[in-house]
Amino acid sequence: MNDKDFEQRLQEAYAPETFRQQAHALTDMLADYLEQAESKRLDHVLAPNEPNALYQAWQKRPLPSHGAGEEALLPFLREVLQESIHVHHPHYLGHQVSAPLPVAALCDLMSSLLNNGAAVYEMGPLENVFGRLLVEWMGKTLGMGDKTGGVMTSGGSMGNLTALLAARQVKAGVDVWNEGNNNTNPLAIMVSDQSHYCIERAARLMGLGADGVIKIRTDAAFQIQPEAIEAAYAEAQKRGRKVFAIVGGACSTATGTFENLEALAAFAKAHDLWFHVDGAHGAPTILSELHQHKLKGVEHADSIIWDAHKMMMMPALVTAVIFRDHLDSYAPFSQAASYLFHGNPQDEWYHSGIRTLECTKVMMSLKLYTCIQLYGTAFFGKFVEHQYAQTARFAAMLKAAPDFEIAVEPQANIICFRHRPEGTRDEDMDDLQAHIRSRILETGKFYIVRTTLPTGIHLRCTLLNPLLHDADLLELMGFIRQLGAEKVKRAA
Numbered sequence: 302m303n304d305k306d307f308e309q310r311l312q313e314a315y316a317p318e319t320f321r322q323q324a325h326a327l328t329d330m331l332a333d334y335l336e337q338a339e340s341k342r343l344d345h346v347l348a349p350n351e352p353n354a355l356y357q358a359w360q361k362r363p364l365p366s367h368g369a370g371e372e373a374l375l376p377f378l379r380e381v382l383q384e385s386i387h388v389h390h391p392h393y394l395g396h397q398v399s400a401p402l403p404v405a406a407l408c409d410l411m412s413s414l415l416n417n418g419a420a421v422y423e424m425g426p427l428e429n430v431f432g433r434l435l436v437e438w439m440g441k442t443l444g445m446g447d448k449t450g451g452v453m454t455s456g457g458s459m460g461n462l463t464a465l466l467a468a469r470q471v472k473a474g475v476d477v478w479n480e481g482n483n484n485t486n487p488l489a490i491m492v493s494d495q496s497h498y499c500i501e502r503a504a505r506l507m508g509l510g511a512d513g514v515i516k517i518r519t520d521a522a523f524q525i526q527p528e529a530i531e532a533a534y535a536e537a538q539k540r541g542r543k544v545f546a547i548v549g550g551a552c553s554t555a556t557g558t559f560e561n562l563e564a565l566a567a568f569a570k571a572h573d574l575w576f577h578v579d580g581a582h583g584a585p586t587i588l589s590e591l592h593q594h595k596l597k598g599v600e601h602a603d604s605i606i607w608d609a610h611k612m613m614m615m616p617a618l619v620t621a622v623i624f625r626d627h628l629d630s631y632a633p634f635s636q637a638a639s640y641l642f643h644g645n646p647q648d649e650w651y652h653s654g655i656r657t658l659e660c661t662k663v664m665m666s667l668k669l670y671t672c673i674q675l676y677g678t679a680f681f682g683k684f685v686e687h688q689y690a691q692t693a694r695f696a697a698m699l700k701a702a703p704d705f706e707i708a709v710e711p712q713a714n715i716i717c718f719r720h721r722p723e724g725t726r727d728e729d730m731d732d733l734q735a736h737i738r739s740r741i742l743e744t745g746k747f748y749i750v751r752t753t754l755p756t757g758i759h760l761r762c763t764l765l766n767p768l769l770h771d772a773d774l775l776e777l778m779g780f781i782r783q784l785g786a787e788k789v790k791r792a793a
């Protein structure tokens with residue numbers, strides 16, 4: 302490309318009028334798409350495409366040295382739509398990914414264009430203010446007291462790591478941040494055997510090793526009993542580990558079970574441990590008067606994470622790491638970066654980079670703050686109730702059917718179940734569920750996932766899409782029966 306062509310391309314690329322036209326055309330296209338997805342006129346949730354085939358198809362179209370120009374935008378993005386999973390389709394019942402409020406997506410467009418990172422105040426003044434207001438509102442709503450505070454970060458995995466780094470700094474009895482892991486007793490955390498894998502990953506990143514994650518056994522209802530906490534602590538002692546934190550799940554990923562936070566809090570207090578709650582999915586339950594009792598004990602937490610991209614209809618990622626004492630939020634990354642930050646970290650709450658791993662940081666609070674402005678906090682509490690109620694109805698439908706069984710009564714909007722056509726032997730159940738799930742994926746008619754519980758492979762749904770009707774759930778059951786019959790016929 303010669304200089305003249307470059308100049309011309311640049312002019313076109315930044316021309317406000319071009320942007321206006323592209324944005325109008327794109328929002329028109331996306332509004333049509335939403336209409337098709339929401340009304341189920343899109344005939345699949347996910348186009349069946351094998352990963353290598355998709356890769357090879359795109360590999361045939363090498364990245365051009367001279368682009369196709371502005372006109373290529375819509376045809377190209379239309380193709381992207383076709384190959385994407387459609388989370389607004391009522392038949393999307395898979396992982397804990399929301400059907401985002403469209404207006405939140407518009408806020409993301411604005412965030413991207415403004416590109417106000419938030420690590421440094423000047424680079425994102427309002428993002429830092431909105432983040433602080435959101436975190437304080439969440440902490441106070443959870444009952445964590447007047448000194449609550451924290452920081453927004455990119456996702457629950459990062460949030461859990463951030464909180465556990467604070468826990469180690471405050472409770473391990475050694476300054477690992479500055480002095481390293483040398484000369485300390487090997488450290489450990491305790492967490493339920495149902496915890497999300499990111500907790501163990503965080504612990505390993507922190508150098509605790511496999512032995513530094515002491516799993517607390519859960520019972521058949523996926524609950525922690527106080528004796529199991531004692532047993533895990535004894536196990537830590539046997540391994541010569543110094544436990545500095547105990548982590549509670551609210552709720553668990555696999556089955557949506559809220560752990561006994563009160564028992565965990567009491568244990569943490571008795572042994573002077575940090576009490577962290579992984580509320581990535583379930584923290585917004587506090588917004589529902591009907592269900593907030595499930596979080597009893599959370600008010601004793603030293604830290605908790607709250608993902609708004611799960612139960613608050615936000616696009617990814619918007620995570621709050623909330624501390625009982627906002628001063629603890631400065632513990633995880635207390636390293637000086639003189640070219641960015643100058644004073645006493647605590648006096649400079651407005652540089653969120655002091656308290657997160659991110660340096661360049663996405664302007665993530667805008668969408669949540671805006672949506673709360675538009676719809677109010679009560680709207681989000683009602684959303685929780687709507688989803689939990691529908692999941693309870695789905696459980697009732699499954700239990701009433703002679704050929705379905707649920708793993709455990711759902712406490713949230715996550716449900717695990719199995720199809721058991723009459724006469725199916727126990728030893729054939731896993732194969733049958735695996736077959737059903739892979740056939741569902743092949744057809745693209747629904748999107749659900751599978752998980753392995755101690756009793757075997759289960760089908761797993763998360764009811765996060767408020768556009769789903771009970772009739773869709775009946776249709777899903779019928780479809781599963783059809784796919785199950787296929788397998789039985791094949792075996793005969």
Ligand SMILES: Cc1ncc(COP(=O)(O)O)c(C=O)c1O
Nearest residue numbers: 397456457458497554579581582
């Ligand atoms: C309980 C729990 N914690 C943490 C995470 C990780 O959150 P993220 O995907 O935002 O990193 C998840 C994700 O599903 C989760 O369910």
